[in-house]
Amino acid sequence: MNQKFYRKLDQRLQQQHQSGLWREQKTLTSPQGPLVLQQGQTEPLVNFSSNDYLSLASHPELIDALHQGAAQFGIGSGASHLICGHSDAHLELQTALAEWLGYESVTLFSCGYMANLAMLQSLFGKSDRIVQDKLNHASLIDGARASEAEHKRFQHCSVASLQQQLSCLSRGSSSRDSSNRGSPDKASISRKSDDARIKAVVTDGVFSMDGDIAPLDQYLPVVNQHEAVILVDDAHGLGVLGETGRGCKEYFNLDAQQLPILMGTFGKAFGTAGAFVASSKTVAESFTQFARPYIYTTAMPPALAYTTHKSLTLLQQDAERRQRLQRNIQLFRDIASDKGLPLMPSITAIQPVLLKQEQACIDCAAYLKQHGFWVGAIRPPTVANGSARLRITLNADHQPSDIERLVACLSQWWRTHRAYD
Numbered sequence: 290m291n292q293k294f295y296r297k298l299d300q301r302l303q304q305q306h307q308s309g310l311w312r313e314q315k316t317l318t319s320p321q322g323p324l325v326l327q328q329g330q331t332e333p334l335v336n337f338s339s340n341d342y343l344s345l346a347s348h349p350e351l352i353d354a355l356h357q358g359a360a361q362f363g364i365g366s367g368a369s370h371l372i373c374g375h376s377d378a379h380l381e382l383q384t385a386l387a388e389w390l391g392y393e394s395v396t397l398f399s400c401g402y403m404a405n406l407a408m409l410q411s412l413f414g415k416s417d418r419i420v421q422d423k424l425n426h427a428s429l430i431d432g433a434r435a436s437e438a439e440h441k442r443f444q445h446c447s448v449a450s451l452q453q454q455l456s457c458l459s460r461g462s463s464s465r466d467s468s469n470r471g472s473p474d475k476a477s478i479s480r481k482s483d484d485a486r487i488k489a490v491v492t493d494g495v496f497s498m499d500g501d502i503a504p505l506d507q508y509l510p511v512v513n514q515h516e517a518v519i520l521v522d523d524a525h526g527l528g529v530l531g532e533t534g535r536g537c538k539e540y541f542n543l544d545a546q547q548l549p550i551l552m553g554t555f556g557k558a559f560g561t562a563g564a565f566v567a568s569s570k571t572v573a574e575s576f577t578q579f580a581r582p583y584i585y586t587t588a589m590p591p592a593l594a595y596t597t598h599k600s601l602t603l604l605q606q607d608a609e610r611r612q613r614l615q616r617n618i619q620l621f622r623d624i625a626s627d628k629g630l631p632l633m634p635s636i637t638a639i640q641p642v643l644l645k646q647e648q649a650c651i652d653c654a655a656y657l658k659q660h661g662f663w664v665g666a667i668r669p670p671t672v673a674n675g676s677a678r679l680r681i682t683l684n685a686d687h688q689p690s691d692i693e694r695l696v697a698c699l700s701q702w703w704r705t706h707r708a709y710d
């Protein structure tokens with residue numbers, strides 16, 4: 290055993306403990322849903338912490354679909370998409386999604402994290418610039434790093450800051466660009482390399498820890514002015530936003546020209562697992578040719594693709610489910626703001642309560658748990674220092690009475706503990 294190696298790991302873990310940042314996972318002994326049982330507990334908790342917004346994760350028709358899919362296609366895909374793992378269950382899901390969202394092509398990925406890595410790594414390179422919202426999902430940050438493009442962050446949802454990061458002088462025109470070295474006409478070459486530079490604007494549609502929506506309609510003129518390309522990760526908007534659940538694209542009434550590259554996940558409102566990118570044929574072909582997280586991984590189980598297709602059908606047909614979610618969101622906001630709880634400006638299923646102090650979050654989440662509610666306590670570094678929060682998420686199958694009891698319990702705690710502030 291390598292002592293030095295394990296000593297180093299132990300020290301780092303100790304440090305994590307001491308700085309109060311320790312993360313811990315709980316084990317469920319029940320299916321995912323509005324009521325769940327944690328291992329070691331006898332009473333179920335009302336679950337306000339999942340991303341299963343439409344409560345599809347344990348829907349009987351999806352469970353049936355997984356059985357049918359397994360019977361028809363088996364479990365494992367057996368290989369990557371490009372070797373022999375691509376089945377007609379995948380193809381049918383791709384076609385249905387492309388048609389539903391109005392794109393030429395859809396590419397499937399095993400999860401959203403990989404879709405985002407693939408997207409940024411394969412479409413952009415050293416000579417390009419990626420500009421993204423400061424609060425974007427970690428996978429987009431990692432994707433930008435993997436691309437080796439110049440990487441800038443703009444202030445959260447700020448059009449002015451986006452404008453600034455797109456305008457600022459690029460590193461290509463500085464002496465750091467080695468391709469210019471020794472050239473007789475540095476200026477003209479650097480101008481040329483700037484012409485070749487692609488600028489990408491990358492944003493979450495709905496922000497995962499804040500629940501607010503990127504002002505895509507205001508970004509588009511700026512994007513066009515700079516001849517940039519915009520990429521949107523709508524993990525939390527799909528199935529939730531828009532009359533028919535088509536997410537932020539529908540919310541802002543945009544088409545595939547305006548929103549050319551749209552990423553979505555199946556692990557949230559769809560209630561299954563996996564992800565996709567909707568795009569033009571050219572972009573999709575670029576994934577097939579160049580995206581390492583697409584090429585070098587086993588295709589998602591075909592039975593799961595089959596199940597996700599069924600989930601899409603439910604999502605399309607069952608508008609009532611989305612309306613129930615909307616009513617629950619509205620109910621929560623109405624009564625929580627009545628009680629003076631520190632809500633954030635969100636109309637989505639993600640409703641953070643901004644307690645600010647980490648200890649307050651931990652204590653409040655523990656208090657809620659004692660009273661039968663499971664709520665996530667989100668602390669730095671997941672969110673900025675001083676902005677620790679409870680991340681309350683609503684879903685379609687929460688009972689109004691559950692929401693009322695949650696808010697009553699929360700405000701009870703808030704009244705006696707707001708002195709933390």
Ligand SMILES: *Cc1c(COP(=O)(O)O)cnc(C)c1O
Pocket residue numbers: 399400401402403405426428493497522524525554555556563564
């Ligand atoms: C959850 C999430 C992802 C990652 O998706 P997975 O399928 O869970 O890997 C990517 N982006 C955003 C905004 C997310 O919320």
